[in-house]
Amino acid sequence: MSDSTAIAHGTAEAHHEHPPYQRHHFETIAQQNDATNFAMWLFLLTEIMFFGGLFTAYLIYRNWYYPAFVQGSHQLQIGWGTANTAVLITSSFTMAMGVWSAEMRKKGALVLCLVLTFTLGLVFLGIKTIEYSEKIEKHHVPGFHYSVQSFVDPASDPEVYNEYHDKPLALDMARHTELYFFLYFAMTGMHALHMIIGIAILGFMIFRARAGAYTTGHVTFVENFGLYWHFVDIVWIFLFPLLYLINRHPLAH
Amino acid sequence: MAHDIPHEQHFHDPANVTNPEHAEHHIVLPLEYSFVFGTLLLCTALTVFAATRDLGVFNPIVALAIACFKGVIVILFFMHVKYQxxxxxxxxxxxxxxxxxxxxxxxxxxxxxxxxxx
Missing domain, CATH: 1.20.5 (Single alpha-helices involved in coiled-coils or other helix-helix interfaces)
Known part of the structure; x- marks a missing residue:
């Protein structure tokens, strides 16, 4: 930092009193909050574009290789998907309650809400792990070891076959199930990465909240983290029907 | 250089302090959050149920409509956009x-x- 800026800061500091959490380049705390909130939304818009690319790819390939996408989605278990949707929605609710607790300066309630959100985030990832490991066992992870067995010969996969009675796919269409699983892993994987980052930040916040950090009137961090967490929830709200519920009415075939 | 600026200019510029885009901080109450939470869970059940019915071309349309509705209420209430x-x-x-x-x-x-x- 050059001398002149240091002096400028020193001079201005004498003129305006502000709470310790107000950054000096903001005139008022309201201005700081507005600016931070606006910036957070701009970041979330870039996230919409990021996931948007994946959603667009999904839309086009699903349109082209619909039978492959239907049979690929039959490999996912609705029970796990629905449970995870409920877990994530509940974690969004506990996060929203966390923001309220911070606003009302309730330290104990805030810590409890953050811990619940943290735990539900881990439960979500745990369920995702169970689902992923099943895909690994059945060689449904795109790559050298990918197997089209369940799609060229559905009867060889009795668990899914008994429920949906899928007709065998021709080899060229069956190979496109790999695209479905590629998008499945890319989209749920990027979503899970966002969850992992969120859970790490939650851990940090629990630590700070216990020290009384967010319950003294300055709730911006909790509020903006809440925005991030709800955004991740919204992504899942779309992933769930698009990946799990493509065609679940077998009698209609 | 900064220290050559007359000291009045370091003081608040009123135009900088008043933000015409400022909305008062609104605290959303737990009851409102609970209603949204309940609606989201109901919609999840509804979308799973709708997927088991044969609605023809309307299956994905219904699924996306429910997802959009869920997304919108999360944005409006959980993310406070309604009060921004x-x-x-x-x-x-x-x-x-x-x-x-x-x-x-x-x-x-x-x-x-x-x-x-x-």
Whole structure:
């Protein structure tokens, strides 16, 4: 930092009193909050574009290789998907309650809400792990070891076959199930990465909240983290029907 | 250099302090959050139920309509957009609008290249 800026800061500091959490380049705390909130939304818009690319790819390939996408989605278990949707929605609710607790300066309630959100985030990832490991066992992870067995010969996969009675796919269409699983892993994987980052930040916040950090009137961090967490929830709200519920009415075939 | 500026100029510029886009901080109450939470769970059950019915071309439309509804209430209430300034509302709206423009343009390209074969 050059001398002149240091002096400028020193001079201005004498003129305006502000709470310790107000950054000096903001005139008022309201201005700081507005600016931070606006910036957070701009970041979330870039996230919409990021996931948007994946959603667009999904839309086009699903349109082209619909039978492959239907049979690929039959490999996912609705029970796990629905449970995870409920877990994530509940974690969004506990996060929203966390923001309220911070606003009302309730330290104990805030810590409890953050811990619940943290735990539900881990439960979500745990369920995702169970689902992923099943895909690994059945060689449904795109790559050298990918197997089209369940799609060229559905009867060889009795668990899914008994429920949906899928007709065998021709080899060229069956190979496109790999695209479905590629998008499945890319989209749920990027979503899970966002969850992992969120859970790490939650851990940090629990630590700070216990020290009384967010319950003294300055709730911006909790509020903006809440925005991030709800955004991740919204992504899942779309992933769930698009990946799990493509065609679940077998009698209609 | 900064220390040559007369000291009055370091003081607040009123135009800088008043933000016409400022919305008062609104605290959303737990009851409101609970209603949203309940609605989201109901919608999840509804979308799973709808998927088990044969609605023909309407299956994905119903699924996406429910997902959009869920997304909108999360944005409005959990993310407080309902109580935010017009600037934030416009920003959020502009983001989704731009996303829809990109999707529309990409799809119109794919559709028009192999006319009738989509």
């Amino acid at each position: 300034s017009n600037l934030i509302k416009m920003t959020v709206g502009a983001g989704f609008f731009t996303f829809l423009v990109l999707i529309t343009m990409t799809l119109s390209d794919y559709i028009s290249r192999a006319w009738g074969l989509w």
